[in-house]
Amino acid sequence: MELTGAEILTESLKREGVDLVFGYPGGVVIPLYDVLQRTPEIRHVLVRHEQGATHMADGYARATGKPGVVIASSGPGATNTVTGIATAYMDSIPMVVFTGQVPVHLIGNDAFQESDTVGITRPITKHNFLIKETEDVAQVIAEAFFIATTGRPGPVLIDLPKDVQVGTAKFEYPERPQIRGYKPNYDGHPGQIKKAAEMITAAKKPVLYVGGGAIISGAAEEIQQLAVKAAAPVTTTLMGLGAFPESHELSMKMLGMHGTWFANTAVMECDLLVNIGARFDDRVTGNLDEFSQNSKKIHIDIDPSSMNKNVIVDLPIVGDVKHVLKQLIPLVERADTEDWLKRINNWKQEHPLTYDSTDSVHEEGLNGRDDQPVETPKKLPLRAQYVLEKVGEATKGEAYVVTDVGQHQMWAAQWYGFNRPRTMITSGGLGTMGFGLPAGIGVQMAYPDADVVVITGDGSIQMNIQEMATAMACKLPLKIILLNNGFLGMVRQWQDLFYAKRYSAVDLKETNPDFVKLAEAFGAVGIRVFRDEDVEDALSEAMAINDRPVLMDFVIAEEDNVYPMIPAGAASHEMIEE
Amino acid sequence: MRRHTISLLVENRFGVLARIAGLFSGRGFNIDSISVGEGAEPGTSRITILTQGDEMIVEQIIKQLNRVIDVLRVVDLTDHSFINRELALIKVNANQANRQEIVQISEIFRAKIVDISPKTLTIEATGNEDKIDAIMGMLRPFGLREVARTGRVALARDFKSKDAPSPEAPESVWEKERKEITADLA
Ligand SMILES: Cc1ncc(C[n+]2csc(CCOP(=O)(O)OP(=O)(O)O)c2C)c(N)n1
Numbered sequence: 001m002e003l004t005g006a007e008i009l010t011e012s013l014k015r016e017g018v019d020l021v022f023g024y025p026g027g028v029v030i031p032l033y034d035v036l037q038r039t040p041e042i043r044h045v046l047v048r049h050e051q052g053a054t055h056m057a058d059g060y061a062r063a064t065g066k067p068g069v070v071i072a073s074s075g076p077g078a079t080n081t082v083t084g085i086a087t088a089y090m091d092s093i094p095m096v097v098f099t100g101q102v103p104v105h106l107i108g109n110d111a112f113q114e115s116d117t118v119g120i121t122r123p124i125t126k127h128n129f130l131i132k133e134t135e136d137v138a139q140v141i142a143e144a145f146f147i148a149t150t151g152r153p154g155p156v157l158i159d160l161p162k163d164v165q166v167g168t169a170k171f172e173y174p175e176r177p178q179i180r181g182y183k184p185n186y187d188g189h190p191g192q193i194k195k196a197a198e199m200i201t202a203a204k205k206p207v208l209y210v211g212g213g214a215i216i217s218g219a220a221e222e223i224q225q226l227a228v229k230a231a232a233p234v235t236t237t238l239m240g241l242g243a244f245p246e247s248h249e250l251s252m253k254m255l256g257m258h259g260t261w262f263a264n265t266a267v268m269e270c271d272l273l274v275n276i277g278a279r280f281d282d283r284v285t286g287n288l289d290e291f292s293q294n295s296k297k298i299h300i301d302i303d304p305s306s307m308n309k310n311v312i313v314d315l316p317i318v319g320d321v322k323h324v325l326k327q328l329i330p331l332v333e334r335a336d337t338e339d340w341l342k343r344i345n346n347w348k349q350e351h352p353l354t355y356d357s358t359d360s361v362h363e364e365g366l367n368g369r370d371d372q373p374v375e376t377p378k379k380l381p382l383r384a385q386y387v388l389e390k391v392g393e394a395t396k397g398e399a400y401v402v403t404d405v406g407q408h409q410m411w412a413a414q415w416y417g418f419n420r421p422r423t424m425i426t427s428g429g430l431g432t433m434g435f436g437l438p439a440g441i442g443v444q445m446a447y448p449d450a451d452v453v454v455i456t457g458d459g460s461i462q463m464n465i466q467e468m469a470t471a472m473a474c475k476l477p478l479k480i481i482l483l484n485n486g487f488l489g490m491v492r493q494w495q496d497l498f499y500a501k502r503y504s505a506v507d508l509k510e511t512n513p514d515f516v517k518l519a520e521a522f523g524a525v526g527i528r529v530f531r532d533e534d535v536e537d538a539l540s541e542a543m544a545i546n547d548r549p550v551l552m553d554f555v556i557a558e559e560d561n562v563y564p565m566i567p568a569g570a571a572s573h574e575m576i577e578e
Numbered sequence: 579m580r581r582h583t584i585s586l587l588v589e590n591r592f593g594v595l596a597r598i599a600g601l602f603s604g605r606g607f608n609i610d611s612i613s614v615g616e617g618a619e620p621g622t623s624r625i626t627i628l629t630q631g632d633e634m635i636v637e638q639i640i641k642q643l644n645r646v647i648d649v650l651r652v653v654d655l656t657d658h659s660f661i662n663r664e665l666a667l668i669k670v671n672a673n674q675a676n677r678q679e680i681v682q683i684s685e686i687f688r689a690k691i692v693d694i695s696p697k698t699l700t701i702e703a704t705g706n707e708d709k710i711d712a713i714m715g716m717l718r719p720f721g722l723r724e725v726a727r728t729g730r731v732a733l734a735r736d737f738k739s740k741d742a743p744s745p746e747a748p749e750s751v752w753e754k755e756r757k758e759i760t761a762d763l764a
Contacts, residue, residue, distance in 0.1 A: 122597060123604050127647045130593075147647060181589060181650045305641035308634065 002168040005134040005160070006035040009098070012141040014041055015173045018069050020060070020445060021045070022053035026073020027113060028100035031165040045445065045474060048466035050077050052438040054084020055464070058093050059439030062425045063400055064446045065218065067094040067148050074100045075113030078159075079120065083432060085155045086124040090429025091239060092216060094153035096144050097125075103163040104132050117159045126154030134167035142174045151184025152303040153216060188300065188319030188327060196274075196298050196315055197331030203272035203296075205340040206232040209255065209284075212239030212428065213277020213301060214321050220244065220421040222325035223276065229329060231337045233344050235263035237278050238413055241424040246417050247397075252344065253353070256284040257566050258410040261351035264564075264572040266344055267292050275299040277321040280310040281429075282569075290571035300324050353414055355385040356578065381557040384408060384483045387535055388415035391453060391481055394539040399451035399479075400425060400443045404436035404460030407489040410562045412455040434463025437480065441467060444476040451479065451543070458484045458512050468522040471549045478549040479542050482515055485558050493561045497576070509558070519551035528553040581610070582636050583655040583662060583732050586625040587617055589648040598625065598649070601642050607631060611664075611729030622650065626662075626731045655732055662732035665702065666710045667692070671721035672699040680720060687713045698723055706730075 003011065009032060013021070022045045025033045036044050047053040050072040057068025068088075072081050078099040088095045102111040107130075118128045127147050129140045137160075144156040200206060208230075214223055220243050227234045227250050234244045235255040246253055252263035267273060273295040278284070280299075285291040288310060297313040299306070300321055307316040317324055388411055391399075397417050402425040403409040409426055418424050425443055427435040440454035461482055471478055486509025495503050516526030525545055529538045529552060542550040563578040588594050595614060602609050610628040617624040629639065636654065643652045655662075672680050677699065684691060684701050687709065693700035703713050710727060 118593060119596070122593070122600055179647065182647045303645070305638065305645055307641075309638060 003171045004031070004035070004166060004168050005131075005137050006032045006165040008134070008137040008169065008171050009141065009160070009165070010035050010039045010042060011171055012138050012173055013069065016141070016145045017066075019043060021069040021071055022047055022056040022060075022442070023071030024050050024053060024073065024077060026075075026077045026100060028074045028102060028162040029071060029077075029098075029160075029165070031162060032071065032098070032100070032160070044071075045441075045470065047438070047470050049464065050080035051084050051434065052441075052464050052467040052470065054081045054095070054097065055087065055432075055435050055438035056442035056445070056467075056470075057095050057097075058084060058088045058435075059402060059425055059442030060446045061088070061093050061095055061442075062091075062439070063422050063443040065216075065422070067096055067145060068442065070095065070097040072097070072099050073113070074102055074117070075115045077113075078115055078117040082120060082124065083434075085121055085157065087427050087430045087432040087435060088155040089124045089126070091212060091427065092153050093155065094148040095155040096141075096148050097155060097157045099157060099159050100165075101130065101159045101161040104161045105163075107161065117157065121157045124155070125157050126152075128157040128159070130159040130161075131164050132161070133169075134164050135169035137164065137169070138171060138173050139177065142177045143179060146177050146179070147182060151182075184302065185318060186302070186320040186323045188317040188324035190327065192315060192317045193324060193327045194331060196317060197328055199272055199296060199298060199315065200230050200232070200274065201333045201335050203230075203232070203335050204337065205270045206230060206272040206274065206335060206337060207252075207266050207270040207295075208232050208234040208244075208274045208276060209237070209267065209278055210234060210240040210243045210276045211237045211278025214240055214243040215277075215421045217277065217302070217321040217323075218421070219277070219322040219325055222322055222329060224248070225329050226325055226332065230332050230335050231341065232274070232335065233266060233341065235259065235267065237281070237284055237428070238424075238426060239428040240278060241413060242418040242421045245419040247419055250341075252348075254413055256281075257286070257568070258414065258562050258564065259284075260353055260414075261564050261575060261577060262344055262347035264566065264575060265347055265351075268572045270295045273297045275301070275313070276325070277301060279306050282310070285310060286566050287569055287571040290573075351577070354578065355383055382530060382532060382535070382554055383560065384411045384485075384554070384556045385415050386532060387481065387483065387554050387556065388412055388455070390535045390539060391455075392416050394536070394543055395451045395453060399423070399453045400447065402426070402436050402440040402443055402452060402454045404454075404456040405431045405433045405490075406457045406460060407485070407493060407560070407562050408455050408457045408460075408483040410490075411483070414562075433460040436460060437471070437478075438464050438467045440478050440480070441471050441474070441476060444471075444478055445474065448476075452476075454478055454480045456480060456482050457489060458482060458486060458508055458515070459488045461515075465518070468519070468524060468549065468551075472523050475547050476549060477546045480549060480551040482551060482553050483556050484512070484515065484553050485556050485560065486512065487558060489560075490562070492559070496559070496561065497565070498567065515551060515553040519549070522549075524549040524551055526551050526553065528555065530555050579630050579632060580636075580656070581628060581630045583660065583730060584627045584629060584640065584643070585653045585655050585732055585734070586627065586643060586649055587651040588623050588625060588646075589650065590616065590621050590623045591648050594623070594646075594648045595625070597646050598627075598643065601646065602629070602639070605638070605642070607635065607639055611727075613729040613731050615731075624731075626729070628730045653734065655734055659735040660732050661735060662706055662730050663704055664707055664710050664728055664730050665704045666714070666725060666727045667700060667702055668714060668717060668725050669693075669698050669700045669723040670717045671697065671723060673697065676720060680717065683713070683716050687716075689713060
């Protein structure tokens with residue numbers, strides 16, 4: 001019996017184990033939606049903007065490791081997915097995006113709602129396809145899932161003309177597709193691994209520098225084994241947060257532009273830097289000439305093109321982090337790092353992550369708002385760091401933390417305390433404002449009973465606020481922590497520090513909506529918090545709500561900066577502490 | 579900065595050339611020449627790219643090319659022994675008075691006259707770029723009307739005799755020919 005292209009698509013999704021898709025309909029995908037409404041095995045979440053769908057699929061994928069699936073229409077529907085696809089691409093997130101396309105014979109005619117979707121998305125996908133024959137649908141979908149989820153994962157897009165959805169063909173789902181030009185390699189070279197083990201055993205001042213690749217490959221356990229066996233301290237990138245417990249005594253927390261003083265200093269002083277699934281990003285290395293000059297460097301990464309891209313390493317090992325570590329750990333012996341660990345512990349005492357609650361950030365009233373109780377004008381406004389510590393306590397450090405982009409993201413990275421992989425969900429590579437809320441929805445859809453906390457800013461939340469309606473429709477008990485400083489804070493911080501406080505286009509407070517009323521307008525719960533002493537109560541009130549989103553508007557210090565900070569392109573000894 | 583000859587075997591699928599070209603342009607790498615044609619196996623294409631950059635850039639280019647799903651094989655021929663050729667069609671102004679001279683020049687370069695009109699001659703020349711540049715240099719004074727060059731095509735040499743100069747500098751092919759031509763002329 002022959003099936004239509006649309007039926008082949010849904011059958012193929014079932015074979016891939018997909019039971020949830022995020023999408024938005026339009027003219028050329030009506031045939032597909034017609035099949036979806038009679039396919040109860042696949043739940044379709046109707047979003048409010050296609051960008052939202054891509055971030056939801058992305059959040060779902062980051063939290064579960066399974067590919068997220070998106071459906072969008074042609075033309076504007078497809079172009080709206082671009083930011084979300086690019087976000088996933090930069091962070092190597094598996095995702096399969098189906099876009100509708102005008103019928104094959106109209107392609108290239110500037111037909112209504114036509115766009116060259118494969119052309120537009122070529123540089124931001126791992127691979128993409130335009131299907132021209134219904135008989136190719138199953139094969140292409142199988143290849144797309146295979147490519148998206150293997151090797152270094154990434155988004156794959158399939159452009160599906162309307163007539164291909166309507167046409168019919170025999171359905172046969174290929175087993176594991178064979179693609180001649182694509183053979184990801186998982187195992188590291190044994191000779192290289194042996195050398196790595198010798199280098200680690202011989203090091204006096206090693207540092208393990210762990211990135212998102214460790215999380216993607218599911219290597220948290222192996223990282224811990226290696227760290228303990230080699231007695232080597234560990235720092236993670238933003239993307240690597242959770243790959244090693246920050247509560248562990250060998251943890252130096254995050255490194256990089258807003259990393260801890262001790263992590264950055266240790267990287268500067270170490271004699272062996274073991275890069276595990278990270279990519280020597282410029283937010284980590286700063287000035288390349290001065291980056292970790294005296295160390296030998298080992299780099300473990302599944303993608304050969306990551307090797308020697310920014311930093312020349314002494315020993316590259318191409319392979320999947322988990323596979324390589326499994327081969328490596330038995331060969332490593334405990335290194336003599338006692339003095340090194342002592343030094344690092346001293347640094348931790350001398351230069352802890354801190355915020356000074358007596359530091360006068362802003363003294364005239366509370367953010368200049370006159371609708372607020374200003375009993376003690378000198379009283380300090382709420383600090384984001386404090387709120388985040390309290391969020392950590394209220395969720396016992398076990399929540400999925402989904403962030404937007406800006407100061408609040410960095411504070412979340414610094415202050416929440418990440419102990420489990422896949423619990424820090426953040427747009428690292430592209431740095432996409434507007435990611436938080438929809439990605440949070442994707443995570444909560446994957447884990448309905450988990451605590452999912454969205455940490456956002458007053459700028460970022462407005463970039464995809466429409467997805468509140470999606471969260472309501474799905475009755476998701478998301479906890480949205482809005483750290484409201486009335487500014488595009490991170491940009492303001494740069495203008496403050498590097499442009500002599502010439503604030504330009506960063507002030508939102510006069511025109512921000514009333515976020516509590518906004519939440520209520522969606523049918524969600526809104527809570528506003530001004531003072532330290534109200535934070536805990538407000539959080540426990542919010543945690544008790546389980547049938548709808550809660551937006552907590554924390555009115556925080558306006559002009560607080562994220563410290564420590566290594567200015568862009570500077571070296572770690574140029575770090576600014578508070 | 580060194581010139582590199584990169585030879586690719588790719589799936590002959592639509593969009594593959596755009597993918598490869600986009601990979602260069604998206605990273606700010608320049609392509610000096612690119613040529614594409616069917617490969618030995620049906621369904622495959624051979625692409626030869628001439629590019630330049632420092633070693634780190636070229637290493638990056640090659641790795642990025644390897645990442646493209648439709649790319650089956652990538653070889654940087656530069657440090658291997660390889661044969662390279664280019665074909666050029668050169669339409670040059672000609673008249674009664676100088677036609678003979680132009681024909682002579684083409685003969686020296688082992689080039690062929692492939693079209694003739696009262697006011698032009700079209701010459702087909704093959705060789706490496708230096709040779710093509712040389713014949714174009716000789717013909718320029720007559721007035722070049724139109725020129726079409728294929729860009730470099732190249733394949734690795736398989737037979738490597740013990741005393742073959744390896745890796746062979748690409749120039750030496752033309753050097754050898756030039757010697758022959760000079761000998762001929764003498
Ligand atoms: C889509 C997008 N546009 C612009 C930027 C540049 N940008 C980075 S952080 C930032 C400000 C973020 O403001 P907000 O969300 O209020 O967070 P805050 O820094 O105040 O915590 C901007 C504009 C970006 N990252 N993403």
